[in-house]
Amino acid sequence: MADDRRVADRSGRLPRERLPRELAVPATVLVAYSAVRVAALLWGIARGGSSTTVLAWIDVAGNLAAAGQGLVAALLLARPVLRRPVLGWSIAGATVGVALLDTAVWMAVGSGQGIARARDVVLAVAFATGIVILTGWRPQWAVHHTGAVNWTRLRRALAIVAGGTALVAIVAGVARLAASGPAGVWYRATALLLSSASLMVVVALLAIALTIGEQRAEANEERLRQLAEAQRAYHDDR
Numbered sequence: 001m002a003d004d005r006r007v008a009d010r011s012g013r014l015p016r017e018r019l020p021r022e023l024a025v026p027a028t029v030l031v032a033y034s035a036v037r038v039a040a041l042l043w044g045i046a047r048g049g050s051s052t053t054v055l056a057w058i059d060v061a062g063n064l065a066a067a068g069q070g071l072v073a074a075l076l077l078a079r080p081v082l083r084r085p086v087l088g089w090s091i092a093g094a095t096v097g098v099a100l101l102d103t104a105v106w107m108a109v110g111s112g113q114g115i116a117r118a119r120d121v122v123l124a125v126a127f128a129t130g131i132v133i134l135t136g137w138r139p140q141w142a143v144h145h146t147g148a149v150n151w152t153r154l155r156r157a158l159a160i161v162a163g164g165t166a167l168v169a170i171v172a173g174v175a176r177l178a179a180s181g182p183a184g185v186w187y188r189a190t191a192l193l194l195s196s197a198s199l200m201v202v203v204a205l206l207a208i209a210l211t212i213g214e215q216r217a218e219a220n221e222e223r224l225r226q227l228a229e230a231q232r233a234y235h236d237d238r
Contacts, residue, residue, distance in 0.1 A: 023078065030077070055105055066095070066099070075133055076088070118193070142157070172194040
């Protein structure tokens with residue numbers, strides 16, 4: 001029939017199914033994030049001119065890797081057929097490696113504050129974790145024998161991460177106060193640790209809040225399911 005949505009068009013191809021809203025929204029945000037990273041990189045080059053230093057080239061690679069992470073995550077959300085563990089782990093390892101290399105070069109020859117580097121490292125690790133999860137990886141300690149996520153264990157692990165990174169931030173802050181000056185490698189390293197640990201605390205707390213919300217949502221769905229089954233049983237008895 002002409003009005004059948006599943007009938008192939010003139011080229012012989014079936015119409016493409018629309019992406020669900022719960023996946024379309026985060027995919028759009030990820031694409032926008034990647035576009036912003038590329039635009040910021042191009043704007044910086046246009047204002048400051050191209051540089052041939054090692055740090056400048058590593059900065060370019062780091063920004064492109066960050067933009068690539070967003071695009072890859074968006075593609076994995078939009079195209080489940082691409083969710084292959086080998087692809088996910090390869091991209092995650094490469095992008096995190098570029099972020100760590102950028103940070104190492106900055107600590108050795110750079111100058112200034114390390115907030116941007118800390119942000120990029122934390123974002124790289126967060127995106128890498130999300131990518132490998134999308135491609136099927138699950139930590140065994142966070143999964144029930146039934147295959148469901150053990151939210152309690154996951155929340156406990158995130159609390160340990162938050163507490164540990166908070167302790168690292170405190171130690172790094174004390175070490176930064178004892179550093180000789182802003183030009184030294186030790187000062188940059190402590191500044192990087194302080195910023196990275198602080199951001200990780202925020203990310204861990206947000207993840208804990210997310211796990212609480214997901215657990216409550218699952219509990220509500222289970223109660224609604226039980227209520228629906230009870231209502232069906234009641235009507236069947238009548």
